[in-house]
Structures are given as structure tokens and as C-alpha cells.
Amino acid sequence: MYGWLWRHLPGPWFVKVFFLAALAAAVVAVCFIYFFPWVSPYLPFNNVTIEDGMSPEPSISQVYSPTPSPGSDS
Amino acid sequence: MTVPPPERSSDDQPLTRRVLRQRATAGQPVEPPAAATVFPSSTPTDPSAGQPVEPPASVFPSTGTTFPPVYQLDESSPWVIRAAQPGQFAPPAALPSTEASPPWASQSSRFAPANADPIPAATPPVQPAGDSQVWSPTGFGGTSATATTPTSTGLTGQPQVADPMLPPVEPPALHPDWRPVGAGLPGNSGRPSLSGPSVPTGAPALSAGPSGGAALSGPGGPAGMVPPTRADGIVPPTVTPDGHPVSRRERQERRRRHAGAIILGVFGEILITLGVILGLYVAWELVWTDVEANQEAIQVIQTVVDRPAWIHPDKNSPNAPHHDPADDPPPVDDNPLITPPLGETWAVLHVPRWGSDYVVPMVEGIDRPTILNKGLIGHYPGTAGPGRIGNFATAAHRTTYGKPYNRVAELENGDPLIVETDNYYFVYEVYGYEIVYPHEVRVIWPVPNEENAVPTKRIITLTTCHPMFSARQRYIVWGEMTYWVDKSEGQLDVLAEEG
Incomplete structure (x- = not known):
């Protein structure tokens, strides 16, 4: 695969190295900007919230008891 | 020839x-x-x-x-x-x-x-x-x-x-x-x-x-x-490129082995590539997300402290009087339904335990892509606001994305959690923690763990993941507001001491 790529890149070796470096940088950029942020929510590393079901809001409203405090001001 | x-x-x-x-x-x-x-x-x-x-x-x-x-x-x-x-x-x-x-x-x-x-x-x-x-x-x-x-x-x-x-x-x-x-x-x-x-x-x-x-x-x-x-x-009638004579059968076997080697080599290269990409993901997750999130958090803080309503306390008078919320409640609306729009910054959080330079915005909403992944602390919509009676429930990353709650396990009872809003410092005091499962919403009830109880205290709740790099459980820290400070009256002594 990489051998094929190397053989099909034009120019002498330093030009090939340049192309490969540019290609690697492009791949890394695409991964960092698009691919990794997209795949990150599907990975169970960073769920930090307390949730009941799909969304936390219903659970909050379920337990919320609107009791205006006497200390409230305008 | x-x-x-x-x-x-x-x-x-x-x-x-x-x-x-x-x-x-x-x-x-x-x-x-x-x-x-x-x-x-x-x-x-x-x-x-x-x-x-x-x-x-x-x-x-x-x-x-x-x-x-x-x-x-x-x-x-x-x-x-x-x-x-x-x-x-x-x-x-x-x-x-x-x-x-x-x-x-x-x-x-x-x-x-x-x-x-x-x-x-x-x-x-x-x-x-x-x-x-x-x-x-x-x-x-x-x-x-x-x-x-x-x-x-x-x-x-x-x-x-x-x-x-x-x-x-x-x-x-x-x-x-x-x-x-x-x-x-x-x-x-x-x-x-x-x-x-x-x-x-x-x-x-x-x-x-x-x-x-x-x-x-x-x-x-x-x-x-x-x-x-x-x-x-x-x-000989047939020679290999390097000049060794081979028979027809040998050539066939060599060709077959050669094809197998090519397939195996490409497979190996794919595996290596996947390994490199996984390594890149880890690097992105552990390093790059922090870099990006910290930058965004700094920008948010800058916009917060630059807004006109933000009062900059006089650093020359660090000993502003402490107001006991029981006797002198802060002049804020306790109605939890009165909340800023999603993404609006409520306040910034200071935690001296985590360093004198620890300042993280607290933003309405717990949406991960728009709030939590930007290195911000999210506020559960529907819970009490900062300084209000009820449960000021927050969530933030413990790892990656700026990891605002990274050192949550270091908090001890009595440690101050300082929530700075436009006009006030709300100083909470840590009084307990618990490790729960993600569905246990009781921890952010207005009165934690007491269903349908009428809140009388001003509670702050920190929720984050536990163990680190896992979504299996949640680490919960509670604090109760002990006093508040009007920023117009001077600097908060705790922050002044911290520098």
C-alpha cells in the first residue's frame, strides 16, 4: 500500500517525502477537525452528566418543585 | 546482455x-x-x-x-x-x-x-x-x-x-x-x-x-x-531476477508466496495505519481537546469580565463583609425557571483547592458539543441558579476538553467553592460527596436525595464522570453556601489571599 504510494509519487525522493508529509498532515488534520469530534460522542469516555433517559431535562422537571422562596427579589 | x-x-x-x-x-x-x-x-x-x-x-x-x-x-x-x-x-x-x-x-x-x-x-x-x-x-x-x-x-x-x-x-x-x-x-x-x-x-x-x-x-x-x-x-532457461535458476514449479510457488506476501503486507499496513489513527485519537482526546477547550474557556471568561454588568471588585479593599444568606439573603431571584438562555454564562467558578488561577465559566446548559466540550462548566437547566435557594447543579468534564472537574476527588469538606457572578461572590462549602450511577438524578434534586422536598438551603452540586475516562458512574460533590459577598463592597478575602 505504502510501497505503491511511494512508487506512484512523482519526482525524486525528497519530493516524494514532501508529498507524503503533506499527505500525512492532511490526514491528521481531517482526523482532528472532522473525524475525531464526530466519533467522540459515540465513545463512552466523557459522559459526565446525570441523566434519566435520553435527556436530562425531563428528569429535572420531574423532580423540580417550584417553590418561590421568600428571599426572592426583583 | x-x-x-x-x-x-x-x-x-x-x-x-x-x-x-x-x-x-x-x-x-x-x-x-x-x-x-x-x-x-x-x-x-x-x-x-x-x-x-x-x-x-x-x-x-x-x-x-x-x-x-x-x-x-x-x-x-x-x-x-x-x-x-x-x-x-x-x-x-x-x-x-x-x-x-x-x-x-x-x-x-x-x-x-x-x-x-x-x-x-x-x-x-x-x-x-x-x-x-x-x-x-x-x-x-x-x-x-x-x-x-x-x-x-x-x-x-x-x-x-x-x-x-x-x-x-x-x-x-x-x-x-x-x-x-x-x-x-x-x-x-x-x-x-x-x-x-x-x-x-x-x-x-x-x-x-x-x-x-x-x-x-x-x-x-x-x-x-x-x-x-x-x-x-x-x-538456464529461466532465471530469477537475481540470476538463480528456478524451475517452473518453483516459480509458481514463488509467485504464490509473493502474492500472499503482498496481501499480508497490505493487511499489515492497514493494521499499522489503524493503530496510528487510534494513537492519534488518544493524543487528540487527551491533549488536543484540552488545548482547544482551554482556549475557548479563556475567550468566554474574557467576554464575561468585559461585559458591562460585570463588577470588578476593588482589590484595595479585600475584606468585603460576608453576608450570611440565612440572615441576609442575596438579592437574587430564586425562581429556577428564570434562567438565562442556553449558552449564557452565569458565573465563573473559583476553587482555591484547585489552584489560585482556577477560573472556569459556568454556562447554562449541559450540552456536550456546545458547552461541556468547550471546557466550560454546564448548569443543569431547571435547577436553581447560583446563589439561589435550591440546588445549583453543574456538570463538567473530569478528563479531556479542558477537564474543569479533573481534581474533583481532591476536594475536602470545608473547601470553598466560589461562584462569582456579575455582582456577587457566592461562597459554598463542600460538605460531602457520593459516587452514583448516571441515572440517579436524586443527587441534583433541589434537596439532594430528598424527593419533592422544599429546599431551604442554597446547594451547589458538582457532577462529573467516574472513574476517570469512564462513563460508568458519576462523581458527585455537594456544597452549601455559607456566605456571599457584594463585589461592589470589595474583594473577596479568600480570593485576595490566594492572590
Whole structure:
């Protein structure tokens, strides 16, 4: 695969190295900007919230008891 | 086939011509400058004997007529030269024809088989008068010379007894190609010897084999060893690129193994690539997300402290009075339904335990892509706001994305959690923690763990993941507001002490 790529890149070796470096940088950029942020929510590393079901809001409203405090001001 | 070195021919030819010229002028045999061994070996009935051929580099003797073939030894390039017919072999211009003695030829023919064995280099054994023999201009290397038969079966590089009975081999392609090399010298009868050369080193005949192609292709040089090489079967019908003979079955197996190796190699490369991408993901997750999130959090803080409502306390009066919320509640609306829009910054959080420089915005909403992943602390919508009665529930990353709650486990009871809003400092005091499962929403109830209880205290709840790098559980820390400070009255002493 990489051998094929190397053989099909034009120019002498330093030009090939340049192309490969540019290609690697492009791949890394695409991964960092698009691919990794997209795949990150599907990975169970960073769920930090307390949730009941799909969304936390219903659970909050379920337990919320609107009791205006006497200390409230305008 | 490889092209013979051009210098070989360029060196040989002038010398040869010079020698021939000398010989012509002297009218007698001329000894090679160094030493040339001439082996007469003639097949008197050679049909091609009369055809003049003069290789440019060295003279290849005809394979036989009445003229004895001459084997020329060269130190640098031991070519077997067989002398042309004496009367017909002529140097290019100076010598139209040289004196040849047919008796000598017969003598040499008798001589050749008997003297097929190596002959000392220093002895130019047969240099009969009237010779048209050609010798190496550079002499030969002092090793033994070997006469071989002018046959196609003559093994190159190996001593071989000349067999005058065998007809001379004249490859059809070789002979016509050699003819133009003779430079239009009709008198030349020299022909490239098909027999193996007398080789000082033993190997040059083989090496000379490829060079014969160049001789065929043009006046390249004293090549002409190809036919014996082909004929003697040394070169197998099939060779690998590196020159090893292989059978058909071996080739098939090699090809199969080669294809398997290619597939396996590509598979391995894919695996390596996936591994590198996974490593990149880890690096992105652990490092790059922090970099990005911290930058965004700093920008958010900057916008918060720059907004007009934000009061910058007077640093010269660090001892602003503490207001007990029980006796002197902060002037804020306790209605939790009155909340800023999602993404609006409520406040910033200071935690001296986590460092004097710890400042993280607290933003409405717990959406991960827009809030939590930007290094911000999210506020559960519907829970109490900062400083209000109820549960000010927050969530933030413990790892990656700026990890605002990274050191949540270091908090101890009594540690202050300072929530700074536009006008006030709300100072909470940590009073407990718990590790729960993600669905246990009781921890963010207005009164934690008490369902439908009417809140009377001002509670802050920190929720984050637990264990680190896992979503299995949640780490919960509670704090209760102990006092608040009006920023217009001065700096908060805790923050002032922290610097």
C-alpha cells in the first residue's frame, strides 16, 4: 500500500517525502477537525452528566418543585 | 546482455593495428608487447574461413581453415582470438594482407590439441612467421592460457581440448554482424572464435558472454562469447531476477508466496495505519481537546469580565463583609425557571483547592458539543441558579476538553467553592460527596436525595464522570453556601489571599 504510494509519487525522493508529509498532515488534520469530534460522542469516555433517559431535562422537571422562596427579589 | 566496456575495444584496436603494422613492415612475426599466447587450432574445412572479419577490439580468429586459430590472451580482457587466415587477415589500412604460411597452419592444427592445456603466459608458443595472428595488445596476465575447440560446445572459461574434427560453429547472427566490423577489409578472414577463450582467470569467458551481444549489435568490442555461453547450457532457461535458476514449479510457488506476501503486507499496513489513527485519537482526546477547550474557556471568561454588568471588585479593599444568606439573603431571584438562555454564562467558578488561577465559566446548559466540550462548566437547566435557594447543579468534564472537574476527588469538606457572578461572590462549602450511577438524578434534586422536598438551603452540586475516562458512574460533590459577598463592597478575602 505504502510501497505503491511511494512508487506512484512523482519526482525524486525528497519530493516524494514532501508529498507524503503533506499527505500525512492532511490526514491528521481531517482526523482532528472532522473525524475525531464526530466519533467522540459515540465513545463512552466523557459522559459526565446525570441523566434519566435520553435527556436530562425531563428528569429535572420531574423532580423540580417550584417553590418561590421568600428571599426572592426583583 | 551487458555492453562490453568500450575502453576495451578502444584500447585493443589501436595496439593491434600498430602491432600489425609493425609486423607488416618488418615482414616477420611480431611479438606482442607483453605476451600473447597463440594457439593454433584450425579446422581446415571451415567454410567461413575466407570471410574477412576484423573485430575492432581484438581479432577473433576464424574457426578454421587452413589457418591456425589464434587464441589471444589479454590481461584485462582475455579474449580468445582465433587468427584469421594469414593471407586474408589484414589490419585496417596499413596491411592489406599479411603473409600467411599454410604449412604453419597445419602445424598449428596439430599443435592445438596437444597443447590445449594451460600454457605459460610468458611463452608465446606459436608465433610462426608470416603470421596473421593477433595477440592481445596488453599481453596476457601471466596465467595459463587454454586452447579450446572452436566449437559451440566449447566451455568458456574452462580448459578444453581443441578438437579439430569438430566443425566450427558459426552462429548465423554472429557472423554477419561481425562482418561490418571488419571495416570493409575484404582480406580479413578472422572470425570470432566460438570456442572458449583461454582464460587467465577462468571466469572471464562467462562474463564475456553478455558482452557478445554488444558485439553483435555493433562494433562494440571483443565480445563474442555469447554463443558458447548459450550453447554450453550454463545459462538456464529461466532465471530469477537475481540470476538463480528456478524451475517452473518453483516459480509458481514463488509467485504464490509473493502474492500472499503482498496481501499480508497490505493487511499489515492497514493494521499499522489503524493503530496510528487510534494513537492519534488518544493524543487528540487527551491533549488536543484540552488545548482547544482551554482556549475557548479563556475567550468566554474574557467576554464575561468585559461585559458591562460585570463588577470588578476593588482589590484595595479585600475584606468585603460576608453576608450570611440565612440572615441576609442575596438579592437574587430564586425562581429556577428564570434562567438565562442556553449558552449564557452565569458565573465563573473559583476553587482555591484547585489552584489560585482556577477560573472556569459556568454556562447554562449541559450540552456536550456546545458547552461541556468547550471546557466550560454546564448548569443543569431547571435547577436553581447560583446563589439561589435550591440546588445549583453543574456538570463538567473530569478528563479531556479542558477537564474543569479533573481534581474533583481532591476536594475536602470545608473547601470553598466560589461562584462569582456579575455582582456577587457566592461562597459554598463542600460538605460531602457520593459516587452514583448516571441515572440517579436524586443527587441534583433541589434537596439532594430528598424527593419533592422544599429546599431551604442554597446547594451547589458538582457532577462529573467516574472513574476517570469512564462513563460508568458519576462523581458527585455537594456544597452549601455559607456566605456571599457584594463585589461592589470589595474583594473577596479568600480570593485576595490566594492572590
